[in-house]
Amino acid sequence: MAEPIRVLVFGTVGAGKTSMCNTLAGLEPGDPRYMETSNSAQSVTLEAYHYKEFHWKGKGIVLTDTAGLVPGQSIGRTYKFAIANIIKLLRDSQDGYNLLIYVSPPKIEKKLAEDSYNLFYKVLGGERVKIILVVTHIDLIDATGTNIEYTEKPFVEWLNANRKNYSNYKYADIIATCFKCGGFIMKELFGELRTESRKAVLDAIVKHGQGGSIKLKEPTIFEQGAVKIMNTFLDLTVIAKDKQVTYDEDLAKELEEKWGFTRDEAVKFINGI
Ligand SMILES: Nc1nc2c(ncn2[C@@H]2O[C@H](COP(=O)(O)OP(=O)(O)OP(=O)(O)O)[C@@H](O)[C@H]2O)c(=O)[nH]1
Ligand SMILES: [Mg+2]
Numbered sequence: 001m002a003e004p005i006r007v008l009v010f011g012t013v014g015a016g017k018t019s020m021c022n023t024l025a026g027l028e029p030g031d032p033r034y035m036e037t038s039n040s041a042q043s044v045t046l047e048a049y050h051y052k053e054f055h056w057k058g059k060g061i062v063l064t065d066t067a068g069l070v071p072g073q074s075i076g077r078t079y080k081f082a083i084a085n086i087i088k089l090l091r092d093s094q095d096g097y098n099l100l101i102y103v104s105p106p107k108i109e110k111k112l113a114e115d116s117y118n119l120f121y122k123v124l125g126g127e128r129v130k131i132i133l134v135v136t137h138i139d140l141i142d143a144t145g146t147n148i149e150y151t152e153k154p155f156v157e158w159l160n161a162n163r164k165n166y167s168n169y170k171y172a173d174i175i176a177t178c179f180k181c182g183g184f185i186m187k188e189l190f191g192e193l194r195t196e197s198r199k200a201v202l203d204a205i206v207k208h209g210q211g212g213s214i215k216l217k218e219p220t221i222f223e224q225g226a227v228k229i230m231n232t233f234l235d236l237t238v239i240a241k242d243k244q245v246t247y248d249e250d251l252a253k254e255l256e257e258k259w260g261f262t263r264d265e266a267v268k269f270i271n272g273i
Helices: 017-024 076-091 110-123 155-166 185-210 219-237 249-257 263-271
Strands: 005-011 054-055 059-065 099-102 132-134 173-176
Touching: 005 017, 005 185, 017 059, 017 099, 017 155, 054 185, 059 185, 099 185, 132 155, 132 185, 155 173, 155 185, 173 185, 249 263
Parallel strands: 005 059, 005 099, 099 132, 132 173
Antiparallel strands: 054 059
16 A cells, blocks of 8 residues: 555644645534534644545545644643644654645734744754645635625635735645535535635645655654754743743643653743743
């Protein structure tokens, strides 16, 4: 059996990561393997989830959905768990990842866009694997829920108007999409856009995901990677000393026992030093 293309999906909370993964995997609400999506700014996906392998144009694809990253202002336990989960995921990955997909809403604060990009490009190995940017919510309702003007070809028009905003980043591809799903009405409203989005993203995965993979499982590489990831996150999240998170013994224990952090690293991580 040929090796599948392994895709790591990341992005901010509520960007539409799980909606995209469900759609790409061909899962509809009601299917036991359909993963829950969120209805609020609360993060729904807290642990990474590996979808079962499926095929597109003869290629096997395995998606890994991750916990949403919360922007810097709200450093807290959940965010730290999300980070630690991604580190754990990379450490535990036997086969590595051939492609990263960064899922983002269309309206995103510039600093957050830059920070997220730097994290995944420079720290997680985007220099070695390609990153595809998938911009969601390009439909009748924008990211803030405001109605926007109807256009015949929303994806093409959005890309034409916005491509220049991403010129500083080395994305292998930028794909405008809509992954809104749900019952009958949602299907009527968004079904066609979803089908078009699914095809565009799957084609891009097959096109760009055939290179080698990034692996962090070797202990030395993992440790360097984990420390680098932590430091970068701390750079991104610790805005002022008075906003530091207070020491949390449970989290320290978990980082240490389950995720291979040294006590010193765990303490620094939690305290945001
Ligand atoms: N209008 C619109 N809504 C979308 C789109 N994609 C996702 N949504 C909605 O946005 C909300 C969040 O989607 P999720 O798929 O749960 O987002 P997520 O990135 O997995 O969220 P976390 O797991 O919490 O980080 C849900 O209500 C989705 O129905 C889209 O392209 N357009
Ligand atoms: Mg999710």
